[in-house]
Amino acid sequence: MKKNFLFPTLILIFFCQISQAQDADLVPTITPVDNHNNIISNKEITFTKNNIVIVNPGVQKIIFQFVDTAAIEFLVKLSRTDTTASWNSFTGGTLFLTLEENQIYEVLFREKNKYTNTTHYIIDAKAFWWKRTEFVALIIALFGLFIISTVFYLFRRKKKNELRKKEYEKNQAKYELKAMYAQLNPHFVFNALSSIQGLINKNDIPGANYYLTEFSNLLRETLKNNDKELVPLQTELKILDTYLKLEQLRFHFQYEIIIDEKIDKNSVEIPALLLQPLIENAVKHGISTLHDNGTIKINFFSDHQNLQIIIWDNGIGFTKNTTGNGLGLKLTKDRIALLNQSFRKQHIQFSIESTQNTGTTVHLRFVNWL
Amino acid sequence: MLITAVIIDDEQNNIDNLAILLRQYCPQLEIIGDATNATDGEKLILQLTPDIVFLDIQMPGKNGFDMLQSLRTHHFELIFVTAFEQYGIQAVKFSAIDYLLKPINTDELKAAVQKAIYRSSEKKQNKKLENLLQVLQNEQQKDTHRIALTSAKETRFIKTKEIIRCESSNNYTTFYIFGGERIMVSKPIFEYEEMLQGYGFIRCHQTHLVNKRFIKSLVKQDGGYLLLEDGTEIPVSRMKRELVRKELGE
Numbered sequence: 261m262k263k264n265f266l267f268p269t270l271i272l273i274f275f276c277q278i279s280q281a282q283d284a285d286l287v288p289t290i291t292p293v294d295n296h297n298n299i300i301s302n303k304e305i306t307f308t309k310n311n312i313v314i315v316n317p318g319v320q321k322i323i324f325q326f327v328d329t330a331a332i333e334f335l336v337k338l339s340r341t342d343t344t345a346s347w348n349s350f351t352g353g354t355l356f357l358t359l360e361e362n363q364i365y366e367v368l369f370r371e372k373n374k375y376t377n378t379t380h381y382i383i384d385a386k387a388f389w390w391k392r393t394e395f396v397a398l399i400i401a402l403f404g405l406f407i408i409s410t411v412f413y414l415f416r417r418k419k420k421n422e423l424r425k426k427e428y429e430k431n432q433a434k435y436e437l438k439a440m441y442a443q444l445n446p447h448f449v450f451n452a453l454s455s456i457q458g459l460i461n462k463n464d465i466p467g468a469n470y471y472l473t474e475f476s477n478l479l480r481e482t483l484k485n486n487d488k489e490l491v492p493l494q495t496e497l498k499i500l501d502t503y504l505k506l507e508q509l510r511f512h513f514q515y516e517i518i519i520d521e522k523i524d525k526n527s528v529e530i531p532a533l534l535l536q537p538l539i540e541n542a543v544k545h546g547i548s549t550l551h552d553n554g555t556i557k558i559n560f561f562s563d564h565q566n567l568q569i570i571i572w573d574n575g576i577g578f579t580k581n582t583t584g585n586g587l588g589l590k591l592t593k594d595r596i597a598l599l600n601q602s603f604r605k606q607h608i609q610f611s612i613e614s615t616q617n618t619g620t621t622v623h624l625r626f627v628n629w630l
Numbered sequence: 631m632l633i634t635a636v637i638i639d640d641e642q643n644n645i646d647n648l649a650i651l652l653r654q655y656c657p658q659l660e661i662i663g664d665a666t667n668a669t670d671g672e673k674l675i676l677q678l679t680p681d682i683v684f685l686d687i688q689m690p691g692k693n694g695f696d697m698l699q700s701l702r703t704h705h706f707e708l709i710f711v712t713a714f715e716q717y718g719i720q721a722v723k724f725s726a727i728d729y730l731l732k733p734i735n736t737d738e739l740k741a742a743v744q745k746a747i748y749r750s751s752e753k754k755q756n757k758k759l760e761n762l763l764q765v766l767q768n769e770q771q772k773d774t775h776r777i778a779l780t781s782a783k784e785t786r787f788i789k790t791k792e793i794i795r796c797e798s799s800n801n802y803t804t805f806y807i808f809g810g811e812r813i814m815v816s817k818p819i820f821e822y823e824e825m826l827q828g829y830g831f832i833r834c835h836q837t838h839l840v841n842k843r844f845i846k847s848l849v850k851q852d853g854g855y856l857l858l859e860d861g862t863e864i865p866v867s868r869m870k871r872e873l874v875r876k877e878l879g880e
Contacts, residue, residue, distance in 0.1 A: 466736075469651075473735035480714070480731070490869070492820040526818035527798045527836040529869075606868050628868065630836075 286332065286369050286379040288324035288355075295320060297356075311381045317361060317388040324355040324367065324381075337366040340382075361387035430602060444482050445540065448507075455509040471509060478502045482533075490529035493560075497525060500539055500558065513547045513554030520561040528567065528630060531599055531608075537588040538571050538622050546575025546620055567626040577614040633747050636678060637664040638671035638694070639686040639711065648684060648711065648734065655736050656743045668692035672701055680706055681750040682743070684730075687712045687719075695766055704756045707746035718766070723825050725762040726778035726785060761787050772829060779805055779813045786813060790829045794858065796822055796839040808844075832877045834866045848878055 290313060292304040304316045315322060326332060329350035336357065337345045349372075357365065365383040389395055452475050459468040481499050497517065504515045519525060539558070547554025559570045593610065600607040606628045614620040635652070637645045645664045652659050662678050665671040668689055675683060683706050687694040694710065695718055710722055710729035722729050728742040761776055768774050776787035792808040798819035805813040823833050830842040834856055846857045854866040856874070866874050 469733075469736055472733050476731070476733050477735075484715070492818065494818060494820070524798070524800050524837070526800055526820065529820075529836060602872070603869050 285327055286371070286377065288326050288369070290381070291323050291325065292319045293321050293323055293356075297321070297323075311379070313381055313383050315359060315383060315385045317386050317391075319385070320359055322357050322359065322383065324357070324369075326350075326353060326369075329353050331372050332369055333372050334370075335368040337368075338363070340364055340366055342366075357383065359383070359385040361385050361391060362393060430598070444479070448503075448540070449479075451510060452506045455506070459509075471506065474502045474505055478506070489531060491532040493523070493525040493528040493530055496530055496532070496535060499533070500535060503536065503539060504543075504556065507543045511543065511548050511554065512552050513543075513550065513556060514552075515556040515558070517558045518560065522562050523560055523567065523630070525560075530567075530626065530629075531595070534592070534595065535569065535571070535624075537592055541588050542571055542573040542575065542620065542622075545578060546573035548575075550575060562630055565628050565630050567629040569622075569624040569626075571622040571624075572619065574619040577616045577618060577620050632660045633658055633682060633750065634662045634678070634680045635659045635682040635684060636662060636671075636674050636680045637684045638666075638668070638674070638689075638697070639664075639684070640666050640689040642666060644686070644711075644732065651734055651736060651739060652743070655740050658747065659743060668694065668697035672697055675701060675706065676703065679703070682707045682709060682746045684709050684711050686710075687722075688716065698759065699763055699766070704759045706756065707750045708756065708759055709742050709746060720825060720827070721762055721765045721769075723821075724765055724775065724777050725758045726780055727758050727762055757787065758785070775829070777825065779815050781813050781815055788813070790826065791841075791843065793826075793831075793841055794844045794860065795841060795862075795864065796831075798837045798839075832870075832874055834864060834870050834874050836867060838864050840864055842877065845878065848874060848880065 290305065290307075291302065292300050292315065294300050300319070304319045305322065306314045306316075308314065313322075324334075329352075333347045333349050334355055335345050335347045336355075347370075355367075357367065359365070363385050365385070366380060367383060368378055368380040370378045386392075452471075456468055456471050456475065459471060478499060481495070497519070501517060504517075507513075508515065535558075539556070542556050547556060553574075555574050557570075557572045559568075559572070561568050561570075589612065596608045596610050606626070609623075609625040609627065611623045612620065613623070637648055639645050639648070645666070649661050649664070652661060659682065662680060663674050665674045669692060671685070674680075685694045685697070685708060687710055692700075698704075698708075708727055710727065711732060711734070712719065712729060713732045715731070719729070728745060730738055730742060758778055761778060765775050773791050774789070776789050777793075779786045779788055788805070788807060794806045794808055796819055797804045797806070801816055801818055803815050803817055803819045803822055805815065807813065819833075819837070819839055823831070823839050826839070831839050832842060832845075833839050840856055840858070844859050846859050848866070849855050849857050849863075853868075854871060854874075856864040856866060858864065
């Protein structure tokens with residue numbers, strides 16, 4: 261069906277060309293030739309409609325031959341956009357056109373002094389497939405892609421390695437710090453035991469029972485081989501309370517832990533044992549000499565998404581020159597710096613303010629914590 | 631009516647100490663016997679059929695769990711007494727069985743005894759004990775383990791693989807069970823996080839504990855959240871991102 265339909269169309273094109281040829285002798289025979297101008301197979305060129313001639317790769321020359329060239333002039337454009345070309349007369353009966361592959365030439369013929377009748381051919385000199393523009397473009401694109409993906413891959417690998425290294429360092433530091441925190445201060449341990457002995461010898465059996473179990477709770481919490489970085493706020497509160505109760509047995513100070521109702525202490529988590537050294541400082545360097553007049557207040561409150569903790573004591577305070585409380589503070593600062601590395605957007609702000617003989621305030625702000 | 635109790639502990643000092651504390655703080659109990667090893671303990675229980683058994687876990691030879699496994703009757707209320715939260719304590723917590731830590735806190739002792747007395751008056755089969763033995767016997771087959779969830783009305787034993795997630799609000803934890811049921815329990819979420827360690831749960835947020843098997847994907851948009859099989863979106867907090875990624879093997 262399709263074939264039958266096509267056949268008349270082809271005949272029509274053929275007739276068109278014939279009629280054009282009758283107009284003037286402007287139709288040349290076009291033949292491919294080799295370097296020595298010997299004619300080679302006609303299969304090397306293909307005529308299509310609109311006078312486009314496709315020349316197979318490897319053909320370096322074609323010739324245009326007319327019956328009579330005296331009255332004809334020609335113009336060869338080396339590319340379709342070439343504007344420098346000009347009309348020439350024939351010398352001999354043929355026009356040799358040397359071809360460069362991958363180029364499109366335009367060749368025009370007309371009768372001298374009769375400019376209305378022009379024939380024009382487009383010569384498409386094809387290149388071998390590996391020299392074609394599309395192929396070259398594809399190769400360049402693939403190469404580019406290869407380069408980009410290699411760079412990307414190397415970049416990612418480097419980043420991954422860096423991350424692994426960083427994590428390793430972080431873990432290392434974490435374990436070192438943990439090891440330091442896991443130890444209960446021996447001073448505290450034996451003083452607590454001594455206080456309990458005191459209760460037994462005073463025949464305060466319920467008291468002795470109470471403080472003994474409190475002390476064992478504290479020991480249990482610290483001995484717990486918990487590799488978790490974060491603990492429930494509730495657990496930390498319990499530890500602080502127990503610690504303060506035991507120290508209270510020795511120093512008879514007052515203490516108060518206030519927590520904002522808005523804070524869900526069973527859900528919120530904070531870094532394990534972060535507050536303990538700060539409380540220890542408040543007792544040891546703050547109010548231990550004040551006895552009944554000593555007061556420690558620990559306040560937990562929220563502002564927006566932030567958790568704030570203020571530890572206040574009315575003790576002797578310290579100046580920069582005071583020695584003794586340096587280590588605990590330094591450890592805390594180091595630990596916070598380390599934590600801030602791992603939770604960048606949820607960092608902890610830490611500040612301490614102390615005036616001699618009026619007291620010390622430690623301020624912790626856990627940004628974006630709630 | 632007096633409630634009867636026996637104490638099984640490998641150290642006589644511990645038995646004496648607990649007996650003194652019980653006499654002082656829980657006078658409604660009558661201690662009718664004690665034993666310093668599991669074999670004697672077993673005989674004691676069969677002979678005296680006490681209402682409450684105080685049982686040490688760690689004992690030389692047969693330990694407390696072994697004794698319970700070989701025991702033919704489970705018609706008593708059980709309170710474990712242990713020095714440290716070692717092996718097996720997870721199973722005990724899982725079954726919501728009371729346990730006391732040494733040295734004994736008198737408040738905790740009073741509370742545990744009160745609960746045991748209340749339950750023994752109901753004369754019910756001790757399902758918690760049966761659940762404990764079930765878990766201990768099939769220790770490796772974690773899929774079969776059931777966790778005791780005590781709501782206001784009853785104690786349910788739910789397979790951990792059927793728990794989709796837990797959500798915290800203050801002292802309460804709500805369990806979302808496969809099939810649509812919800813159970814609200816008056817225990818904080820961190821206790822369940824601890825109990826469910828090793829069962830494939832991720833604490834991805836302060837208020838959320840999620841079963842890995844119900845996670846469809848980790849979505850990185852909107853600060854990151856977990857998309858569950860049932861379409862629920864659970865937020866991942868910034869602090870937990872690394873942990874979640876590690877847990878999901880990304």
